[in-house]
Amino acid sequence: MKVNSVLVVGGSGFVGRHLVASLAAAGIRVTVPSRRRERAKHLILLPTVDVVEADVMAPGALERLSAGMQAVYNLVGILHSRRGGRGERGSNEYGPDFARVHVELPQAVVAACRATGVQRLLHVSALGAAPNAPSEYLRSKSIGEHAVLAAEDLDVTVFRPSVIFGPGDRFLNQFARLARFFPAIAVPCPDARFQPVYVGDVARALHYALEDPQARGQAYELCGPRAYTLKQLVETVCALTGRRRLVLGLSPRLSYFQASVLEHLPGKMMTRDNYRSMQVPNTCSAAFPFHLQPQALEAVAPTYLMPSHPRERYPQLRWRARR
Numbered sequence: 001m002k003v004n005s006v007l008v009v010g011g012s013g014f015v016g017r018h019l020v021a022s023l024a025a026a027g028i029r030v031t032v033p034s035r036r037r038e039r040a041k042h043l044i045l046l047p048t049v050d051v052v053e054a055d056v057m058a059p060g061a062l063e064r065l066s067a068g069m070q071a072v073y074n075l076v077g078i079l080h081s082r083r084g085g086r087g088e089r090g091s092n093e094y095g096p097d098f099a100r101v102h103v104e105l106p107q108a109v110v111a112a113c114r115a116t117g118v119q120r121l122l123h124v125s126a127l128g129a130a131p132n133a134p135s136e137y138l139r140s141k142s143i144g145e146h147a148v149l150a151a152e153d154l155d156v157t158v159f160r161p162s163v164i165f166g167p168g169d170r171f172l173n174q175f176a177r178l179a180r181f182f183p184a185i186a187v188p189c190p191d192a193r194f195q196p197v198y199v200g201d202v203a204r205a206l207h208y209a210l211e212d213p214q215a216r217g218q219a220y221e222l223c224g225p226r227a228y229t230l231k232q233l234v235e236t237v238c239a240l241t242g243r244r245r246l247v248l249g250l251s252p253r254l255s256y257f258q259a260s261v262l263e264h265l266p267g268k269m270m271t272r273d274n275y276r277s278m279q280v281p282n283t284c285s286a287a288f289p290f291h292l293q294p295q296a297l298e299a300v301a302p303t304y305l306m307p308s309h310p311r312e313r314y315p316q317l318r319w320r321a322r323r
Helices: 014-025 037-044 061-066 096-116 136-149 172-181 199-210 230-240 252-262 272-277 310-321
Strands: 005-009 029-034 049-053 071-074 120-124 155-161 184-187 218-222 246-249
Touching: 005 014, 005 061, 014 029, 014 037, 014 199, 029 037, 029 061, 037 049, 061 096, 071 096, 096 120, 096 136, 120 136, 120 199, 136 155, 136 272, 155 199, 172 184, 172 230, 184 230, 199 218, 230 246, 252 272
Parallel strands: 005 029, 005 071, 029 049, 071 120, 120 155, 155 218, 184 246
Antiparallel strands: none
């Protein structure tokens, strides 16, 4: 059955805006809820897109938004939460923000689909999510994923992406900012493994699965073509931006100490829960789904990491000339 109307919860976010643009280009009517409509102004001008000011956690909000839709996407996720449990392996405790966003919201989305007769549900979880994962983030993601997959009366597809990169990301861009201002970069958990995936490829997979009958009831891992250690990723960003920097890998003890300090600073570049998440390899065990070929980081990242101002390009040229 051709899908003509879709609700995208989290559609104004990093992955959401790429998915919404793809759906709109295909002529699908898309509804995007946002607590502040102004934050989704980049979507308002897209044809077939309706941005609705709404709090999806408010009672009855999801039911009203889901009414008349043929499918629902849940893309919402956060990296940080106020302190909950101790974060020890095997603990089922997690912070209140993780509980609200990663557990209660997926449960509410499932309930809204059932209440309004929406049969198709697509949900974004996280690579490494498991009940006994070492971090609150991964455990809470696992609870929400289980709630979605347990809804056997719905046609569900779950996606587990590795760290996602692309223009405006908070991953590679963060390293680029550090390389711009500091002569040396101390990397926590330098041997932590990631398989970064391009945001455009994630959006393609999410869109492709919408009407693929074989995707129903499935859970897909989404990764790029190559795995890196965190230290290698930082070195790659330095090379792409043309900045020679000393990249130092920290020991486990120093990594934990760095996280404990950074989590109390504005912006929370890293927390102790992030440290625990990095104890689990963030790599895929299967090929990218739907016979799609994911793009390499080295092919995409230069388009948005390279300095754009003429003076900022001089270090890039010096790097290439090894001067």
